[in-house]
Amino acid sequence: MLTKEQVLKQYFGYDVFRPLQAEVIDTVLAGKDALVLMPTGGGKSVCYQVPALVLDGLTLVISPLIALMQDQVQGLKANGVSAAFLNSTLNQSEQESVIWKIKLGELKLLYISPERLFSGNFLDWLKGQKISLFAVDESHCISFWGHDFRPEYTQLHRLKEHFPRVPIIALTATADNVTRKDILQQLAIPQARTFLASFDRPNLNLTVLPGRKRMEQMVDFLNAHPGQPGIIYCLSRKTTESVAANLQYMGFNARHYHAGCDALYRNHTQAEFLRDDIQIIVATIAFGMGIDKSNVRWVMHYNLPKNVESFYQEIGRAGRDGLPADTVLFYSYQDVSQQTDMILKSELSQDQKDLLIAKLDRMKQYAQADICRRRILISYFNETVEKDCGNCDVCRNPRTKIDGTVMAQKVLSAIARTQQKVAMGTLIDILRGSRNQNIIRHGYDQLKTFGAGHELRYEEWAEYISQLLNSGIMDIAYDEGHAFKLNAVSQQVLREGKSVSVVKFIPLEERRARAEEENVQAPKSKREVVRDAMFERLRLLRKQLADSLGIPPFQVFSDATLSDMAQKRPINHAQFLQVSGVGEQKNRQFGDVFINEILAFVQENKQSGVKMAKGLTYVQTLQLYQQGYDIERIATERNLTPTTILSHLHKLKTDGEDIAYERLLPEATREAILKAAQQLDIPIAENAPIAPLLESFGETYQAWQLRLAFLIAGEGIRMDVEAWRQEHGLPPRTA
Structure with missing residues (x-):
């Protein structure tokens, strides 16, 4: 029987476990139940895949996501693991084939949906099989308090009734205290040990931008991230289509994706994105739940998400390989108002409405924050952060506050004098003293506040009015043409002199300049230039291999593995196995082709002044040996002594070469x-x-x-x- 460390190296190519993984695995191997909370990309799957390969028997993985099942099984098979799934995508013959493999004990992991698990007499049939472990993925779906409650998950308590001695491991990336307790209760494992990993994803750069001129800001961002795959999340189907169309018109390789699209189109689009044939997916939250693409380099939210859990899960799809990734959220009060209106008009119970409104409010607080955003995000999951992250927009550019009391009084006075009937554009025209037809026709040029804010540009007023709206100093009526309305706080500012502070306006041009300044890097060293060129070469090779095999590139190797490979530049199989993420199966399957590519690169760049590869002299000796040269001729060709050549051959033989x-x-x-x-x-x-x-x-x-x-x-x-x-x-x- 293999140890957990041997399984990790042999099948997954890693030398050490991430924090908490080893403890979780030991708990499961001891036959005990566990609840595991780890961020997206934090290594949850290893917590049940490794025990599955150590234990004698079959591990069942319950998942609601068909696409994720398929990705996980495909990835496991690529690593030499016997795995399969049972879901609606299989025909009768394919399902029977899986059943026979279970009977014959040929499978180590079976991925299955809760609907399929509890259909017919399947659960009773499983009692006759050797089951070693149940893994409940996306376990927050079982809780009413979770952000993605699914009624079909509520039957999972039956697992303990039918298999009282089989351990259950529940896993989720998003669950607050209330949801965690409910998961344990619903699964009938109240005494299970809870493992709470840090929710901090330091490789994610967090940024919130004002929801004006979104397309311009998006184009700036995409131009700064050429060719990098990413996801843009939108609130509505219509918006996904319009944003994708605009990006396509501007020359970006983008596609839209939502639940209303034809199933064939959705499947084809998702497959192309996984294969890196499409750079950008513009989607509703229907996209991404079932993919395990590790090289997504950025995630953008065109609209405000409904809650922090969803937001955290969605940004977690970036940088799953641990390499740096960017997240951008566009924020406007209109998004908050629209979502609030949708909740209030829904047919949900009052308790559910109250819960959703409270969660939306926490999301709004994150977007409006003037303190480290990561602190807010992590504290939501009951984790304490001792210091600012330094990798969010607030930390990089601390906000400058100014007194906006007079400014607010001008705005509120203008709203009052127009009988609370004007929207943003007209209000700004009044404040700036613009004598256009609309203003003159309504007589707004006769108001006392006409021209009271002529010193500010249109963009400045738009920013400050949005801030006043976001801070609750006034309201907006979307059902009345987006007209602004006064409220109780408005009266305090107008009548009682309540002070107001606002964040100083930063023009878009200045923000662009700052972003460009941040992106300006010191000249790369020769070593860094070589490393980056090697990475791009390996990335191209990976794509070619993946296309020939009909699998996504990240299932050949992740970006993180390619990065380590480009850094180490292995030129033999012993060195190749030292690359993070290279296991025995991947070494056998891909080792030769990647080593040959690295050798070709090394030979082409050996005059670069950078030490290209450890042991290159051995490879040169090996190449001459493989051409049939004897030791003395090799020594003559290489201008070395025969004794040195013999030492090379001995080292090569020790490393596994056929000498x-x-x-x-x-x-x-x-x-x-x-x-x-x-x-x-x-x-x-x-x-x-x-x-x-x-x-x-x-x-x-x-x-x-x-x-x-x-x-x-x-x-x-x-x-x-x-x-x-x-x-x-x-x-x-x-x-």
Whole structure:
């Protein structure tokens, strides 16, 4: 039986576990239940996949996401693991094939939906099989308090009734305290140990931008991230289509995706995105739940998400490989108002409405924050952060507050004097004193507040009015043409002198300049240039291999693995296995082609002034050996001594290369050397003293020939000294 460490290395290519993984696995292997909370990309699947391969029997993974099942199974098979799924995508014959594999004990992991698990008599049939573990993925779906409650999950308590001795591991990336307690209760595992990993994803750069001129800001962002795959989330289907169309018109490789699209189109679009044939997906939340694409480099929210859980889960789809990734959220009060209106007009119970409104309010607080955004995000999941992250827009550019009381009074006075009937554009025209037809027709140019804010540009007023609206100083009536309305706080500002502070306006041009300044990097060193060029070369090779195999590129190797490969530049299989994410199956399947590509790159760039690869001299020796050269000719070609060449070949053989020593030294020569060694009572060993032999032979043989004869005897014949002496008619050695 393999240990958990051996499984991790052999099948997944990693030398060490991430925080908490080993503890979770030990708990499960001890037959105990567990609840695991880890962020997206934090390694939840390893917590049940490793035990599945250590334990004797079948592990059932309950998941609501068909696409994720397929990705996980495909990835496991690529690693040499016997896995399958049972869901509605399989025809009858395919399902029967899976059932037979279960009966024959040929599967280690089976992914299944809760609907399929509880259909017919399948659960009773499972009692006759050897089940080692149940893994309940996306376990927040079982809780009413979770952000993605699914009624079909409520039957999962039956697992403990039917299999009381089989451990259950529940896993989720998003659950607050209330939801965690409910998960344990609903699964009937109240005493299960809870493992709470840090929800901090330091590789994610968090940014919130004002919801004005969104398309312009998006284009700026995309131009700064050329070719990087990413997802743009929108609130409505119509918006996904319009945003994708605009991006396509501007030359970006983008597609829209939502639940209303034809199923064939959705499947094709998702497959193209997974294969890196599409750079940008513009989607509703219907997209992404079932994909395990590790190289998404950014996630953008065109609209405000409904709750922090959804937002956290969606941004978590970026940078799953641990490399740097960007997240951008556009925020406007209109998004809040629209979602609030949708909740209030829904047919949900009042308790559910109250819950959704409260969760939306927490999301709004995140978007409006003037303190480290990561602190807010992490604290939502009941985790304490001791210091600011330094990787969000607030930390990088602390907000400058100014007194906006007079400004607010001008705005509120203008709203009052227009009978609370004007929207943003007209209000700004009044404040700036614009004498257009609309203003003159309504007589707004006669108001006392007309021109009261002429010193500010249109963009400045738009920003400040949005801030006043977002802070609750006034309201907006979307059912009355987006007209602004006064409220109780408005009266406090107008009548009682309540002070108001606002964040100082930063023009879009200045924000662009700051972003460009942040993106300006110090000139790369030669080593960094070589590393990046190597990465791009490996990325292209990965794409070609993936296309030929009909699988997504990240299932060949993740970006993180390619990055480590580009850094280490392995040139033999022993080195290749030291790359993070390379297991034995991937080494066998892809090792030669990647090593050859790295060797070609190394040869092309060996004059770069950068040390290109560890052990390159060995590879050059190996190439000449494989061409049939003998040791002396290799030494001549490489301008090295035969003894050095022999040391190269010995190292290569130790590392697993196929080196046939016998063809490098005639049998008669070997026999003569070994016989002389025995007569001189010299042990046949790799490090035996050869000076007496050299002296006895004079110039007949060289030192490398003596060493090689000893190597062949020790590694090829493998006989002890006495057996060899007896075979050659020599007397036994004396003590």
